[in-house]
Amino acid sequence: MAPFVQAWLMPFFASVVAATWKPSTELVQLELPPRGAPLPEVPAFRSSNGVLNCTLRLRPARVVGPNVSFVTRIYNDFIPGPTIMIKPGDRLLITVQNDLQAPLGKAANDVYQLPNTTNLHVHGLHVSPNAPADDVFGTVLGPGDSFMYDYKLIADHSPGTYWAHPHHHGSNVMQAGAGAASVLLVQDPPGFLSAQLETLPDHSLMLQNLPLPLLTAAAKASGDQLFQSSPQEDLWLVNGAVQPVLTVASTQWHRLRLVMAGVSDWLFLDFGSCETALLAKDGIYIDDFPRWISRVSLPPGGRADLVVRCPGSEEGTNHAIASLASPGNGVKSYVGPLFSIRSVESQGSRKEDLAPWHPRSRPTYLQDLSGGLTSPDCSCKTPLGQGVHTRWIDGHLFEGAKKYLHQWPRDAVVQREISGIDKHSFHQHTWPFQLQNTPGGNDPYFKAGDWHDTYQNVLDSKATVRFSTVDFAGPEVVHCHALAHSDQGMIGAEIVAGRGRDACHCDLLGEAQPVDFMADERSQSLLLVAGLLFMAMSLLLVGMLRQVVRSARSLSDAYSTLPDGPESA
Numbered sequence: 001m002a003p004f005v006q007a008w009l010m011p012f013f014a015s016v017v018a019a020t021w022k023p024s025t026e027l028v029q030l031e032l033p034p035r036g037a038p039l040p041e042v043p044a045f046r047s048s049n050g051v052l053n054c055t056l057r058l059r060p061a062r063v064v065g066p067n068v069s070f071v072t073r074i075y076n077d078f079i080p081g082p083t084i085m086i087k088p089g090d091r092l093l094i095t096v097q098n099d100l101q102a103p104l105g106k107a108a109n110d111v112y113q114l115p116n117t118t119n120l121h122v123h124g125l126h127v128s129p130n131a132p133a134d135d136v137f138g139t140v141l142g143p144g145d146s147f148m149y150d151y152k153l154i155a156d157h158s159p160g161t162y163w164a165h166p167h168h169h170g171s172n173v174m175q176a177g178a179g180a181a182s183v184l185l186v187q188d189p190p191g192f193l194s195a196q197l198e199t200l201p202d203h204s205l206m207l208q209n210l211p212l213p214l215l216t217a218a219a220k221a222s223g224d225q226l227f228q229s230s231p232q233e234d235l236w237l238v239n240g241a242v243q244p245v246l247t248v249a250s251t252q253w254h255r256l257r258l259v260m261a262g263v264s265d266w267l268f269l270d271f272g273s274c275e276t277a278l279l280a281k282d283g284i285y286i287d288d289f290p291r292w293i294s295r296v297s298l299p300p301g302g303r304a305d306l307v308v309r310c311p312g313s314e315e316g317t318n319h320a321i322a323s324l325a326s327p328g329n330g331v332k333s334y335v336g337p338l339f340s341i342r343s344v345e346s347q348g349s350r351k352e353d354l355a356p357w358h359p360r361s362r363p364t365y366l367q368d369l370s371g372g373l374t375s376p377d378c379s380c381k382t383p384l385g386q387g388v389h390t391r392w393i394d395g396h397l398f399e400g401a402k403k404y405l406h407q408w409p410r411d412a413v414v415q416r417e418i419s420g421i422d423k424h425s426f427h428q429h430t431w432p433f434q435l436q437n438t439p440g441g442n443d444p445y446f447k448a449g450d451w452h453d454t455y456q457n458v459l460d461s462k463a464t465v466r467f468s469t470v471d472f473a474g475p476e477v478v479h480c481h482a483l484a485h486s487d488q489g490m491i492g493a494e495i496v497a498g499r500g501r502d503a504c505h506c507d508l509l510g511e512a513q514p515v516d517f518m519a520d521e522r523s524q525s526l527l528l529v530a531g532l533l534f535m536a537m538s539l540l541l542v543g544m545l546r547q548v549v550r551s552a553r554s555l556s557d558a559y560s561t562l563p564d565g566p567e568s569a
């Protein structure tokens with residue numbers, strides 16, 4: 001879209017529509033369960049004979065729950081939206097129906113905008129980044145529009161835990177951050193897991209943070225006429241419930257799939273006295289299961305698969321699973337309970353230890369790239385915004401879908417050096433990446449060789465990662481998954497194109513960084529000097545205007561003393 005059209009005509013037409021449209025009073029009514037209710041089961045779509053054809057309807061809804069009432073946007077009349085269950089090799093057809101109405105809201109770049117315009121991202125899936133698949137820039141659905149996305153999974157796609165959510169630039173907070181999201185599971189083929197893991201009870205938990213004060217501010221800034229909330233408090237939901245309870249047998253292991261779908265808070269989940277083993281991160285199994293941990297580091301957008309067993313009693317023992325304060329400085333983290341595990345002692349059942357397991361094979365895009373086994377064909381640096389009021393990647397705010405930060409060659413091993421990863425949740429579409437070094441901080445949750453598509457380590461600001469640009473060509477989207485940061489410009493496009501080292505190009509937009517006047521002491525001094533100069537010039541201008549007024553008055557007095565008649569002219 002031409003800059004003139006985006007900057008001038010779209011806001012004009014949006015304002016015309018806003019002046020003539022009246023908000024619909026027909027809202028879906030959704031009542032949340034009472035606090036402490038059993039963990040809700042979320043309705044699911046399941047593939048059959050290699051195909052799943054389903055519809056996600058984005059609709060306005062009034063949500064009423066424990067001490068809260070608000071109007072928001074949700075999928076298929078529920079928070080969260082329906083779970084999507086497919087298998088490796090499946091064809092996934094998702095029709096997104098935008099049932100929202102005008103007004104469009106404000107149209108601008110790198111600000112909250114167009115709250116009723118939407119699209120879809122299948123977060124973590126290794127599928128084509130081009131339309132009609134995972135195209136988040138070119139495919140745009142205005143109010144009343146619909147579009148059928150068509151994703152074809154490769155035959156050996158990694159089974160695991162993923163999710164789907166709206167991804168239109170500028171309206172992420174108002175949609176994905178306000179309830180519109182679905183868990184997406186690629187199911188394990190028969191015989192893929194060990195017999196022990198294959199028979200475990202399996203629970204998906206979508207953790208959603210609806211920061212009602214932020215959503216209200218974003219609605220106001222974007223010209224939204226839909227979102228309303230009372231009172232103005234943060235709301236945390238697990239499968240659409242406040243602090244729900246999962247009841248388990250004390251002798252039995254359970255698989256928990258955690259999806260962190262919050263807006264911006266980082267989670268540091270404490271499982272207390274429960275035995276907790278890490279199985280997978282971001283939909284990709286680790287190589288050293290069971291990796292024993294007591295706490296889980298979950299950034300916005302991240303996922304973790306755990307195998308958990310909690311001690312119990314005959315009456316049932318409640319284990320509150322809460323998020324602790326971040327051990328890192330300057331990181332926004334939620335502190336408080338999220339859900340509980342109620343463990344009931346089961347008679348006659350014996351406890352069983354977890355047996356080691358790892359995948360017998362991995363697809364091409366997940367082949368080990370660590371150490372001296374491979375050398376990168378292309379290496380680029382990706383710094384993330386630092387300082388106050390900085391929302392940039394590689395020195396740039398978002399400039400457009402074809403303003404590429406880097407170009408990576410196809411069918412290559414490439415390396416990215418990321419900095420600022422302690423303050424931002426870095427997400428990369430299409431191609432997951434492998435950690436090349438064990439991060440600092442001594443957190444067993446992170447190890448060299450682990451795979452991620454969303455990564456943040458509050459104890460280590462840098463990470464070197466590698467990934468394989470196989471199976472597809474086209475745009476690669478990178479952004480901070482703190483949705484407010486992304487909406488405000490902390491998102492960028494890269495391109496996978498060409499072959500060989502000659503197709504490797506870093507910093508295509510240059511290295512200049514946006515000015516952050518408040519980022520350091522020198523900048524603050526410059527801002528102070530500029531302010532003092534402005535005040536001095538203002539005082540000088542006021543003095544000059546007063547002198548002009550005095551001169552005018554003197555001239556007026558002189559004229560008033562002249563005699564009447566022709567000579568006075």
